[in-house]
Structure formats: C-alpha cells, structure tokens
Amino acid sequence: MTTDTSTWQVSAKDRQERLERWRRMLAGEPAVASGRPQRRRNPETNWATGVWLHAAARAEMGLELTAWEQAFLAPLADVLGEEEVRAMGRAYREQRDAGAVALVPQAVTERSFDEPFTSEEAAAHMRAVGELAAGLSNVASVNRTRLLAGEQLETPEFTEAAAACGYGLTLFGGAEFGAAEVGQESAGADGEAQAAGGVAADGMPPGSLTSFRARLQWDGFRCHEAAGDQWSTADEIYWTAACSTVGYKHTTRTRETDRVSSGNEYSIGGDHSTGSVAFFDANFTGNLSAMVITCWEADQSDAAWYDALGKALAESVDSLALIDFVLNFVPGSDLVGWMITAMDFLATLWEHLQNKDDLILTRGFALNRSDVKALYYTEGRRMTLGFNARSTGMGHFSLHVKYTGDTPPGPPPEGSFSFIATNWTGLLGSPFTRDLDAACLVPGTTTDVYLFKGDTYVRYDCNGEEIRGGIRSISSGWPALRPPFTSNLDAACLVPGTTTDVYLFKGDTYVRYNCSGESVRSSGRISDGWPGLRNTPFTSNLDAACLVPGTTTDVYLFKGSEYVRYDCSSERIRHRQAITAGWPRLTDTEFAHNLQAGCVVPNSRHDVYLFKGERYVRYAM
Template sequence: MQSSQERIERLKAMLTGRSSNRRTGAALASSGELGNLLLGVALHGADRLRENRLPTDLEMALVAALHAAIDGEEVKAWGAAYREVVQSADPGTLVVPEVITSRPSSSGYGVEDLAEVIPQLSQEAGRAANVSLLTAEDLAAGRIQEDAAFVEAMRETGFAVTGGARYPGTTAAAAAGSQDTGTAQNPAPAADSWRVRLEMENFYVERAVGDQGGGRDEIYFTAAASAGGKKGEPFVSEEFGKVVKGQTRTFSSNNKVFLDQQCSGGLVVASIQVWEADQSNAAWYANLQKALNTTIERIDALLNNPVAIIADPTPLPVTIAYEVTKVFVALMDALRNDDDLSDTRTFVLSRDDMAILTHQPNLEWNFNGDGHHILRVRYTGERPVYPEGSIEIISRAQPTGGTLGGAWSVPIPLGWKTRATPALASYRGDLYTVFSRSTDNRLVWSRYDGTAWSTPRIIGSAASDRPCALAVHQDQLHLMYTGGDSKVYHGWFDGQQWSPLQPFLDWKTGFGPALVEVHNHLWAAATGGNTVYAAKWKQNVTGPVTRQASPSGAAYGAPALGSSTFKAILDHRQSDDSICSRFPDNWTGREVRSWRTRHAPTVHHSGSYDWMAHIGTDGRVYLSWRDTHKAYDEYPKPKTEWEWTNRAEVIEQGTWTCTPLETPAHTTHNRRLYAIYHTQA
C-alpha cells in the first residue's frame, strides 16, 4: 500500500472522475443517476465520525469496511478529503450522486433514506450490463452458460455481480391488478443448520492474461465468502504459471475449497478475484473483502426489518451487492497503485439456490478482464432441510408427440408451504399456481413470468385444505375448490381480477374437484360419497348440468379429467387401489391393472395427448401418456389408443427421486412440462 497522503490524493482524483485506472473510471462512470451512492454514504459517514457525530446504522456498516483496510485516524482523514472535494468540485464532475453530496455533515444518511431510493437503484442495477440474474429454472436444468454481452461488459468495467432472480415484494402481483389488498406472506420457517461448501475445480483459458507490457503469464485466484453472516476463511489459490489460451488448469486437491461453513439461513455471498501473479496481497485485502461481504448482508437485513423493501426488477440483495462491489472497486483504486487485478466478481446465493445446487452442483463463471478465464465451481455441501408441506416445482422439455420427453430438472423450492397439492395452469403466456397457505388455508395465487414467481396474493374469501383445480376457458382462468363446508366453489380470473366465488350447483365433496376444457366447453368433476359426478357447460352460453359418471361405490378419492377430441375422459382410484379410466357417453370403465396407488391421480391434456401422474405403492411418482387424437365416435368401444401406456416413467433426476405428500399437479407451458407438489418432512 502507498502512504496515507498518497492514498488520499488518489481518493480525491477518483471522486472527480480522474482515476488513473481505465476500468475503475469506466466502472464508476457507468452507473445511473444514483450510482455509487453507498460509496458516498461511506465517506459521508467517515466525515461525520471525524466531527464526533454518531453515524447512522447504514453509515456504520460501510465505515466498518473502511476500518478493515485503514486505521481510524485515516478513516477520518478520508472523510475530510471527501468533504473538501464535494465543496470545491466543478459541477457534474463528482462520481457520487447529489443526493448524498448535497447533504451537510450534520445530517446522517440512514436506512430509511436508502429505502426511499431502492426502487430506482434496483432499476439502475437492472439496466447495468455487468449485472446478471440467474433464474432458478436455468440453474435447476443445468443451463449455466453466461450471456456473451454480460461477459463482455465485465471486461470493460473490471467487475460483475450475479445473483438469483426473485421477486422479494408485491410489485409483480400488484401489476396484475388484483383487487385484493392483502398479500400472502407464508414463507417456510427457518431451516436447521446445514453445511455450505463450495470449491474451485478448474479453469479454462479463453484468453491469457499479461502485464501491460505483455511480459507475464502467471495468475492466481482469491476469494472471500460468507454464509448466513458467518465469515469463511480467506482463500488464495496456488500460482498458475505459463498460462496459455486453450488450457484447462486444475486446482490443487488440498487447496480448492473457498467456503466451508455451517449455515442456518440468510445469504451466501462470495467475492472472487483473478490476479496477475506479480505481487502478493497483504492481510488488509482479505479483511476488506470479508468486511464488504458482511456489509451486503447487514444492509439487506436492515432494509428487511421490520418490513421487506420492494426491489424490482433486481432483487434487493443483488442491488445492494452491485453498489457495495463498486465501493470495493473504488477502494482498491485508492489503496493501491498496482494494476495486477484482472477481474472481480460478487455472487449472491440463497438457501433455495443451495438446495438446487445439491442436485445440480456444477457452475461456470467467466472472469473477463486482462485475461479471460472460465472458472468451474462445484457445490459439495449439504441440502438445506425444508419443513413438511414446502412447495417445489420441476420441469422438462416436452415433445409434441406421445413420448416421455427430456430429462427432468432438479426440484426448485418456491419458499412457500401448503397443506394440499397446488394447482397449475398456463394462462396468457405465464404460468399460474393456486394453493392454500398452511397458516389458515386461505387460497392464494402466484404467477411465473419466466424469470421469477410473484408474491402470492389472496383470492377473496376462498379457503380450502384440499387440492384445487385450474383450467383455461374462453380466455379466463377458472378455479374450482372445496370449501371448509364441503361445498364446491367456482370462480375465474380475467387477467385483472377474480370474479365472485360462488357455490357450484349443489355439489359437496370431501376431496378436491377437477376441471378441463374440451371442445370449447368446460367440464368439472367431483366425488360425492363414492360416486363421481361430472358437469359440462359453456361460459355465458349454457349452464352446467350434473351427470353421474361412475356407479355408486366405485370411486375412492378425487377424480382427474382428461380430454379426447370432443369428449371428457375421467380417471379415478378404486377401492382396490387400481386406477380406472372412464370414457364418454356411457362412462364405460377400463382398469389399469398393473398400477396401484393410495393417492388420487392427476391428469393434464396437451395437444392430442393426456398425461397422468400417480404415486406408486413405493412412494415414487410415475408419469404416463395416452393418445387421444382420434375422435371417440370412430370406435364402437374404447380401443388401445385410448389407454395409458403401460410403461410409466419414474420422475427422477440423478440421485433425486420425486416422493411428495400427494400426487403432483402438472401442465405444459412454453414447450415444457411442469409439475408442482408439496414435500414430505
């Protein structure tokens, strides 16, 4: 490190956009109107500390990071230098925003001030080319290749931030125009402690690094990581010499773990750097990086207490990480006169990300600075423990014909709990789910837009502890559920609001109902006693009429509805645990003799095929299909084309097998088959 006075002069130059490092200048200049706010707050807090004023919690969190690199007296000197530059700089030359530079030292900048500008900071982070959001679906499917534009942006600025894409607040639900004012806060309780372990496997050299004069070809990696607020040990890899394009270099087996920590909640924050092996880092560097990681978690906690702050489109932890990483970039510029840092990246992962990585453990992270290296990271820790009733979703590529399709993704935890299988449907280009929250059985809905699920919203007064049903009919999303009074209720969503929920005929059942659209008519089915009843109608054209679909004593549990070209097909469990398929007109039954289940099956119709899920007596979920592309009228009686394929596929991926509490609901959406369920303990 340089002398104190040299560092202060570099700080002054950096604050007015005159950094000698091109990438530092690009990093700080690329921000929006509020860019580098937390850098300004850190220095504002240092100035207030110099004047013996009590810093706010936010200022103290940031000033603590400064203390990790320089002593207390120099922190105060930095505060004085900041105030001097703010008062003397020409208009438009400062790299920190006016919202902080215009504030006198007598006025602190606190969490409540930051909360007011988080929406704008989130939008600015969302527009930053060097910020990437990894969807849980991509992670679960093993789609880990990073976007080329994102990789190029980190070369320009020297840093990048990556985190999970999630809606932390009610923004998305509000955008749907729900008339409900209450949100459905139903998070899964904190899990028991689990071991978080991440290790560097190897890296591929896309472009070799060299000094400005092109003389050196040696690199090494450093990392500072924390889990749930607990700091891990700093990591420094061995030096890799004579690195050339096209090589794959492997980390030493006894020096590749960069995080090994027990965790009971919170975030995993990891900062990783690639260096040219010209100089060795002093202890202050590792302390600074760990302190900044802690700052990310501390600010996130401050903003989420007592009420979560809305950040859209960039989740709050990623928004904060983006701003804090720029603090690191600025401090490295002020503290060092060396140009051997090739690239730095910050990663923010959640408990749910760790759960996905347990089954899909491989990651590829690009470091594109002076050189371009693709780092391969592997999660070797434990899977977080989730309570019984936690909702998970899986998916796979879905063929148009009657074949079993692509490999299943690993399960994605959605962070909610329920007492019954959620319903699932594709509607107006998004994926919708409705489920009963575990605290009070109130029905709530959420929407997946391809990036993240919205915060669940309450549906009127609807409540149920049984699986409900969804189906799209005449551009409306129809809902049917069994109330606490055993009556069956019906309503629909038009993309803006839910209709009033009304009893459906005089139906009563102890199970969940079923819905399907067939030839522009909506069909419903429910079990009353041991008899299945069905009804068919066309919204706003004809009213529903009940038909008895199975003889008394035949059905055990909730029915499922599939579809032929013009008719509905009914499937249900029988008293001997077999599954019976009943065909239209006279509801003739045919038993699937080789299958046994103690749970109600679920059926989804897509194109010319029905897809059935059922839980075998071994507790595993099986999936099968039947071809319904021919009109029933072509047959004098049910033919083999109408029967389920006898070979059923076990829903599994690698060492993971789907073993839920009840049979998953499933639907096709954007050429993928999705299945949703709630878990055992």
C-alpha cells in the same frame, strides 16, 4: 478517530499516490492512467461510497459522529488507518466545495456536513437503487432453471457491461425449489407472489426450516484468453472470495496458479494459507447467502499488499452480511438495491486499493435455498461462472464451482434437468444417450418405454434400468412398418384410451400401429387423420408427441416453440400456445423449443419426460 490502526505499512509517497488516485476517481477519472478503457461508473448506484465519504469528511472536520456513521467507517479504517481515512474525507470535502465530484450521487454532494445520514435514509436509497436494476446491464436476474439445467448464465450484454463496470451481479429468480419462512411469500412459476401454505417449498411443514451443511469449493478454471502482464504473455492467476450468511462470514485468497496460458484448464490450489478448496462452508439455516468472487492477475506484489487485501476482504464480507446488516443496519432495505450498492462500493474500493496486481473482474451473487438445491441437482453439481474482461484487455476465464455439501432437505425440484446417461444407466455404451428421434410408453406396461433413434429402437425398463432384448432395427421389431417409418421418426405416442396401439409420425404422415397384432390399423396424411390440425404447422414435421397424463382422449404435439393439446375423440385442438406458457418451468431453458422426444412417465398420472440433446427433464404437470 484519533489514532492510526492500519497494519498496512506503506511509505508516505505511496500514501500520497493513493490519495491522488482517490482524487482522480472523485473527479470521474480513472484511478490509474492506462491504455485500457475506463471503468464505467454510475453515480446513482454509488450511494454507499458517497455516504462513507460524507462520514469521513465529518470525522476530519471534528464533528461528532453518530453510532451508525462510526459503524460504517470502521471496517475501511482498519484497512487504511484512520489518518488516511481522514485525508480521504478532506479530499472529498475540498473537491465537493470546488464542484469537482462526479463519483457519487448529487443527493450526497448537496448534503450539508452538519447533517449526518441515517439508517432510515439508507433504506430509502437502497430501495431507489433497486428500482434502477432493470436498466443496469451488469445486473442479471437469471431464471434458476438455467442453473438447474447447467446452462450458461451470462448473456453477451451482461458480459460486456460487467467488464465495463468492473463487476457483475447475478440474482436468481423463477420457481422456488427450497423452503420458505413461515408466512413468507415467494415468486411462483407464473411470476405472481404466492404465500407459503400448509407445506413449505421443500416439502417441510411451515416453521420447520431444516438446516443443512452447504459447501462450495473451487473446482478449477479455464483460461480462454490470457491477460498477460507487462513482463510476460502468461498469467499468474489467483482468486479471492468473501461470503456471508446467517451466523457465518468467511474470506479466502487462493494460491497463485503460475504460467497460465490461453486454451488450457487449471486446478486451483486452495487457500494460500490452509490449502482448503472450500470458500463457503456453513450450516445453512437461513434463506440467503451472499458472495463476491474476484479474479486477479498477480504482478509481484509484496506481503503488505496481501495483508491489506485480506483486510479489504474482511471489510467486504462485513458489507455483505445481508441478514444482520440489511435487516438491522438498514431496516427493510431492498435486497437488490443493497447488493448493487454494495458491489459498487466494493468496485470503488478495489480500484482505489489496487496495487501492482491487476483486477480482472468481480462477480457477486445472492443464493437462497432454492438456488442451492438447483445447484445440487445440476449435472456434476457444478456451475461455471464467466470472468470475461476481453473488452478491457484483461483476458477471459471461466471458473468452475462445485457443490460438495449435504443433500438439501425435501424432494428434488420439479423439472430437474439431467443427462440421459446419468439416470438411464442401462443406456450407457449405446447410441441412445443423446439425440433421440422419438419416445413412447410401451402399451400395456407400467414400467417400459420405447426409445427410437435412426433405424433402431430399444425397449427400456425404467424400474430395472435395463434394455430388454437389446438394440433392434425398427424393421425387425415392427414388421408391418414400411418406409419411411423404418428410420428417423419425428415423434411417437401411445394412442389414448388403448393398451395396444401407438401413433408414429414422419413428415406429413402418420400410422397407427397395433403392437399386439403387429399390424398397421390406419395410416395417411396427418391433415386427413387429424382434421382439427388443418391450417396449422402441426400437420408435418413434428418435434415430439406424448399422451396427456391422466386422460384417455388427449395428446400433446410439439413443434418449434409451440405445442397443442389435441382431443382425439372430438378431433379438435383444446389449446395452442407457446411451450413456456403451458410449461412455465421450461422458460429460459433449452427445452423451451425444438424438443426431440417426449413420453408419459411410466405408472404416473402427472409426469412427462421430455428429451433434447443429451439431456432430459421429468416435468410434473
């Protein structure tokens, strides 16, 4: 390292200020004194920063660097210039000798400068950091069914920790929806590793990992609470993204959105140079992509800052080139450990480089083919990401990201969550697009279901997507019923083994209704007619009921977070358990408790519809 390659032209005074900022960070102090809470740091996860500083100090001392060290130093040297990198290495060496380094792990500070770090050591440390993930509140493992259901991805604990640390990392897990490599293991719905067998997870034969164009774009943002800089109570907001997957690296900085104030939605003008709203647009051939998105509040920075920011983004995308970098640079490294280490390194870099612009929050993600497929089948193909830094005085924003790429190969995920109004198009304009009371198959048909709400019902043709005969009152369409069964039913289901009868439930009573003869065959208290349910909560106020697909004897009854499978022929409970235990793909979703209706999918021996609010799920048993 002999020349200064930086194009970030700054004064000697500014360079000295950045160096002093770095010295404060090394000592465990905030880079810039302010009234805001100090960024929370964990030296044990800031291992990459320590290795980088160790290499910088060795370079400053004139020691011969390994090819591995040179590759590690090069990206940031391109941002700051080799002279400043040497100065940072010297500052680290001096403070380490004085015992004044609190930023990086002790294992790094105790290392002799005569000993370079190796890629094998890097891999071991990455795995060790990955083992810490369960105890890091700003690292979240989210069941991808939450993404599929369009639910909020952040918990209050994650939000608080991400704001305190300056960044949050989200990884998705649970049932796989995408393809797996030949022989690759993936986590099954029961949480155990399952080898990819004769058919890959996306329905393709092993070895035929079909590529497709995956594209993510900015879709606007909402300001819940403005950050407000020293000049104004309104914000000028822009976003940066750095993304990587096999054969693809991309960085972008959006145009600024001016006069951003609390309580309003805003569009994003796209890249500051090209206007493109896409921040990820790649031929998705691998199993993994990584991305880092940062929300900034602009404060009159100059062109030199934005040039340096672009270089820093390029450095970060090199750091996040997970396929090439992790598998070759640090062979065998654990994904979670590397992502945590990379995010900590980038958070440290941002804090050191930060100019007049305020960094609000950084979010990191690792997406595989299953996650992309889940996003594709999410309502509107959109996910919302929280950038909530209220606790550090930097406001609260929600970023909307939209998938606009190709349809991922293979069938839709089992358990795709959708809005009733989206896929039951014949119900549009009616009250039956949300908050159903009950549902059941129409006896003797392979296409129709009854849907009940309030004192009305419809007979819906699932093939023709239309209501047959219009909306009718229960009392007119089911003339033998008397109150309380003429409104606000709790549940309904086809009587097992018949093509004419339906069970209706209300409170602690039920009726068996013959639809062909329009008569009540039997009625009474649930505890009397269903004796196997006695001494359980299932004798009153059921949430939902449905026939067990493929049987002529059994029904499912749901209440709260539990369900039973009941054998109507022997009057006994086959099993009673949590919904999430018997229906594992509903874990961490709104369908894990307090369902509103359910019924067997017409002409199916395996699938069930479950309804709640304005959504439904088709679940394959």
